Amino acid sequence: VTELRCADVEARFVDAADGRLDPADSVRFHSHIEGCAACRERAAVWLALIPGLRAAVAPAPDAMTTRRMQIEIERQVARRAAPTPARRWRAWWIPAAGLAAAAAALVLWMRAGGHAPPATPGGYAAIQTLRGAVTVGDRAPAVAARVPVGHAIVLSADAVAQLVLDSGAVVRAQGPGRLSFEGSARDVAIRLASGKLEAEVTHRGQDETFAVVTDDVRVAVRGTKFSVAVAPSGSRVEVSEGRVAVERAGGRTTLVSAGESFDSGADDSEVAPPAVVTPSAPTTSCAEITRSCQTAARAVRASMRGGDAERALRIVTDARRTSSDADGNCGGGARACEDELRYLRAEALNQAGRLDEAVAAYHALDGKGAPSAMRQNALFAVAQIEARTGRLSAAAADFERALAVAPRGALYEDALVGAMETARAAGDDARARTFATRYLGEFPRGLAAAAARRIAGDGARP
Amino acid sequence: MTPGPERVTAARETLALVEALLAELRPKRRAAFVLHVLEGYSMEEVAAILSASTAAVKVRVHDARRHIERRLKQRPDAASVLVNAGGRL
Numbered sequence: 001v002t003e004l005r006c007a008d009v010e011a012r013f014v015d016a017a018d019g020r021l022d023p024a025d026s027v028r029f030h031s032h033i034e035g036c037a038a039c040r041e042r043a044a045v046w047l048a049l050i051p052g053l054r055a056a057v058a059p060a061p062d063a064m065t066t067r068r069m070q071i072e073i074e075r076q077v078a079r080r081a082a083p084t085p086a087r088r089w090r091a092w093w094i095p096a097a098g099l100a101a102a103a104a105a106l107v108l109w110m111r112a113g114g115h116a117p118p119a120t121p122g123g124y125a126a127i128q129t130l131r132g133a134v135t136v137g138d139r140a141p142a143v144a145a146r147v148p149v150g151h152a153i154v155l156s157a158d159a160v161a162q163l164v165l166d167s168g169a170v171v172r173a174q175g176p177g178r179l180s181f182e183g184s185a186r187d188v189a190i191r192l193a194s195g196k197l198e199a200e201v202t203h204r205g206q207d208e209t210f211a212v213v214t215d216d217v218r219v220a221v222r223g224t225k226f227s228v229a230v231a232p233s234g235s236r237v238e239v240s241e242g243r244v245a246v247e248r249a250g251g252r253t254t255l256v257s258a259g260e261s262f263d264s265g266a267d268d269s270e271v272a273p274p275a276v277v278t279p280s281a282p283t284t285s286c287a288e289i290t291r292s293c294q295t296a297a298r299a300v301r302a303s304m305r306g307g308d309a310e311r312a313l314r315i316v317t318d319a320r321r322t323s324s325d326a327d328g329n330c331g332g333g334a335r336a337c338e339d340e341l342r343y344l345r346a347e348a349l350n351q352a353g354r355l356d357e358a359v360a361a362y363h364a365l366d367g368k369g370a371p372s373a374m375r376q377n378a379l380f381a382v383a384q385i386e387a388r389t390g391r392l393s394a395a396a397a398d399f400e401r402a403l404a405v406a407p408r409g410a411l412y413e414d415a416l417v418g419a420m421e422t423a424r425a426a427g428d429d430a431r432a433r434t435f436a437t438r439y440l441g442e443f444p445r446g447l448a449a450a451a452a453r454r455i456a457g458d459g460a461r462p
Numbered sequence: 463m464t465p466g467p468e469r470v471t472a473a474r475e476t477l478a479l480v481e482a483l484l485a486e487l488r489p490k491r492r493a494a495f496v497l498h499v500l501e502g503y504s505m506e507e508v509a510a511i512l513s514a515s516t517a518a519v520k521v522r523v524h525d526a527r528r529h530i531e532r533r534l535k536q537r538p539d540a541a542s543v544l545v546n547a548g549g550r551l
Contacts, residue, residue: 010527011520014499045531045541052544054500056476 004032009039013046019126019145026148030137044139051142064343064377066301068410071380075414075447123149124166124185128315129295132159132175144299147181154178155195162292168314169201169210177230182213189213196229200318216264218247224258234265286334293319293337300344309352316345339370346378355385366401376406380415387418392426413439417448424455433457476547479540483533487526494519495526 004012009032015021021029033040125147127136134141137151147153147163155161155175162172166185173179177195181188188210190197201210201221212219212228214235219228224242228235237246238261246254246262256262296319300312320341346361362382366375379402386395399419403412420435436455439448446452484492490512497508498519505523509516534541 007520007524010524011505014502015504018502042531045534046527048545049534049541050499052476052547053480055547056473056480056544057500 002028004028006032006036006039009033009036010042013043014050016043017047017050017142017145019142023148047142048140064374066347068377071411071414123147123151123181124188125163125171125181126299127161128164128170128299128318129160129162129292131161132156134159134161134175143295149181149183152178152180164315164318166311166314167201167208167210168317169199170318171200172198174198183209183211192228192230192235194230196227198225198227200225214264216248220245220247226256231265234263236264237262290334290337293334293341297337297340297344300341300348304344304348304351307351309348312348313345313352316341316348320345336371339365339374342370343374343378346381350381350385355389358382359385366405372406373409376402376409376411376415379405380411380418383415383418383422387422387425392422396422396426396428396431413443413446416442417446417452420448420452420455429455472543473547476543479543483530483540486533487529490514491522491526491529494522495530498523499527 009029012021012025012029015025016029033043123146127141127143127145127147130141130143133156135152135154136145136147141147153161153173155173155177157176159175160172162170164170165188167188169188171190174196177197178193179195179197180191180193182191183189186208188208190199190212192212192214197212199210199212199221201224210221212221214228214230217235217237219226219235219237221242221244224244225240226242226244227238227240229238237244237256239256239258241258243255243257246256246264248254248264254262296315300315300319304312320338342361342365346358346365349355349358349361359382362378362385365378370378379398383395383398383402386392386398396419399415399422402409402415403419406412409415416435416439420432420439423429423435424432432455436452439446439452440456443449484496487495493512494508494514497503497511498505503511505516505519508514508523509519512519514522534544
């Protein structure tokens with residue numbers, strides 16, 4: 001294995017902070033800094049500074065801004081690419097060289113954040129939120145950083161780390177404690193040396209396993225919500241949903257169902273019946289829910305910029321499950337973030353090529369009282385998909401609805417052109433003329449004015 | 463939720479601090495540093511964007527980093543402000 005020089009190590013600080021080092025590079029990186037005091041000190045400084053520098057500058061654009069930038073890029077490219085006004089508009093939304101260039105430009109732009117970790121290197125879990133002092137492999141991790149298999153996660157008192165696994169499972173560790181991820185993405189094994197963790201495991205495949213291993217028990221689960229705490233007296237397992245199998249060192253297995261708990265230190269180690277639970281105030285405050293939602297939205301955007309739409313979808317699914325605790329009890333900030341997540345989900349489905357699901361998700365936004373600008377974005381996006389896939393009548397209806405929900409919205413002009421072009425492509429010349437006339441009345445010098453004049457049968461007028 | 467005035471003030475001060483640090487950098491170094499460290503582009507991507515060689519970008523980022531390290535050594539309070547800003551994520 002080629003060793004890294006100090007300059008090479010320094011050039012990898014950002015990749016290390018973002019969890020983007022591949023396993024071989026990670027080994028070389030860490031073996032160098034373990035033997036080089038100067039690099040070790042410098043790495044500690046920069047791994048702590050990078051999140052601070054990023055937090056201080058403007059955040060990445062939200063999903064709606066991204067959509068508008070995409071449209072603007074396409075519009076600019078179309079403007080430059082087409083020699084005649086009539087062909088110019090077609091180039092904007094029919095796959096062509098101009099659109100390909102726009103897509104390339106967009107991909108470049110969407111990679112701008114570059115904070116998204118790769119899909120597989122560096123283990124199968126990533127840090128979603130952090131609170132308090134937490135180290136991974138003796139280093140302070142960044143949000144969204146991958147957690148390498150075998151690296152110890154150490155939490156100080158009151159520290160909390162929430163991690164999301166590639167499978168979509170979520171693990172929340174509370175300090176003081178120490179744990180590590182072993183096994184693989186298909187056979188998850190979390191070794192809990194001390195402290196407490198809560199896990200929410202869903203959608204495990206038939207041949208996949210998920211287990212939490214302590215000194216005295218192995219808790220095997222399949223689709224459930226549970227917690228494991230390690231104390232000097234033994235391990236305690238509590239199940240909120242579903243059922244887990246607790247295997248003891250002697251081979252004895254006990255099933256623990258929802259509402260039940262199990263203490264390995266108890267004399268008979270029997271399952272305790274569900275306790276009588278009285279309603280209590282939510283343990284998660286609205287501020288925490290909002291912050292968690294915003295962190296998730298950032299992670300989703302980063303994943304999409306990195307081209308990993310499926311990972312983005314997993315994060316959205318998890319975040320929406322968490323934020324459902326709020327259920328309207330929190331204020332506008334939480335609601336706005338929830339709307340943003342729903343919009344991001346639709347965009348991620350679109351990016352993943354799951355177009356039918358994307359169409360449903362965009363339409364759902366229109367029906368659930370999202371802000372009018374967001375509804376216009378969603379309707380415009382869904383109309384584009386429908387037009388691209390030949391569903392012209394549906395596209396026409398959605399372009400028209402996009403016009404109606406936000407007459408002063410940023411995409412109004414684009415939606416008007418979409419309605420005009422779609423009506424024309426569907427053979428509804430009368431409707432196309434209506435939209436063309438309307439366009440010329442409102443945007444006489446607009447990008448599509450020449451096309452509109454032609455459709456309106458008024459090409460001679462300047 | 464609207465952040466409280468103290469948080470807003472702290473965020474503004476942190477932003478001003480970062481802007482001041484960046485302003486001290488030579489333009490080529492600043493561009494490379496911002497693209498790589500703040501925006502997360504790889505060295506190769508930065509090189510493509512700036513029409514420079516990867517080696518040149520590495521040197522620019524290295525020089526920018528050294529400059530910022532020197533400035534933060536002179537102002538340990540600023541370094542702790544930046545580290546704490548990361549903790550507020």
